[in-house]
Amino acid sequence: MLSTFNFRVIWDYMGLFLQGLWATAWISAIGLTGALSVGIIACMMRISGKKFLSAPAIAYIELIRSTPLLVQLYFFYFGLPSLGIRFTEYQTGIFALSLNSGAYMAEILRAGVQSIPGGQVEAGIAFGLNYLQRLRYIILPQAIGVTIPPMLGQTIVLVKDSALLSLISVFELTRASQILTSERFMPAEGFLTVAVFYLLLYYILKSLSGWWQRRLIHRQA
Amino acid sequence: MWSFYFSQLADSIPFFLKGLWMTFKISGISLVLGTILGFCVGIARAGGIKPLRYLLYIYVDVMRGTPYLVQIFIVFFILPEWGIQLAAFPAAIFSLTLYAGAYICEIVAGGIEAVDEGQTEAAMATGLNRFQRTRYVVMPQAMRTILPPLVGQYVLLIKDSSIVSVIGLTDITRVGWLTVQRIPEGIMVFGLVGILYFSICYPLILLSNWFERRLRAQGG
Known part of the structure; x- marks a missing residue:
């Protein structure tokens, strides 16, 4: 089946693929930054113990987790204009991606915070540290270590999810292969090549996560 | 204008229910098939015949390392070039099953590896064969860690x-x-779509949380 595989076309379009790879990388990077910001805020609201803060955070997290990203994407893409908000496709896409991953990040952070023994927080209270100080000096430094591997896992999901942005005509890796397919009608060359690029990103992130996990075990031992 | 669209949307409720049924069919069938596939390859991978194991690692990595959107394009647009013409429905079932199988394989293999080595050794000492060990000793214990994820x-x-x-x-x-x-x-239409997904997914999330609490209460 590889006999019909046209490597020349892939080579001709390599510039387009690399542009797509670059676009996927920066879209994911901005999306990740957004997701972390949203996730930290939502997590802090959720564990604050104050109903008026935790209730909206829980609603946000559960709503995001029970609906597909594609539906969220269409919701904002078709919905924001009727509210009079004009975003470009890129802005809508990155906005939806950040909100989506933010909910998962919030849950990962919460698990990390809850993994810290209650006695430490009590010790902090006994020292007279306030909530923010306890968070800054006791909880976060310890929680971040254990949350890095699941966060990298979520980053992998985010990179893959960014492929959906091609459906609202954002140019990125998957879009590049759709362009090749429509111009030359060579779906095999297009889609298999981007699959390889995605695998590359996946292995980079996965080995980063593995490296961190080994470091974590060494530190604890 | 809003109320006009609202009544129009209310008129298209049957259309939405048809869509809901399609989502049910696709995810139902591929989840059942994916679970069967996932358990088979998961048990095989934990079983440890070396070449098979590496093959399954590649399968899981390829499925987990590429977006499902790209996978479904590959199945739907490329397989026909190689002479396998699938209609949209079987293509969706096929690709979703393969995709689900990889994730479930990972969960099953992880659950089996979490079962204490001594259990298998004890079962061997009792004279159970490989199938009996998996069926009666390892899997019942692994299931507790497998269910929530x-x-x-x-x-x-x-x-x-x-x-x-x-x-x-x-x-x-x-x-x-x-x-x-x-x-x-968009807000109204995809709000309704979101509500429909929510009504399927949220009960399952609660179920998963319940399994997890039960697991922790049992000291797993």
């Missing part, structure tokens, strides 16, 4: 099934996409 994975897969709308299957997402061309109120 398995149900959580089902939620992710049902949500990913929304992507089959891109190859023209009229599931809920595609119904929303078609409706929004007529009723240009």
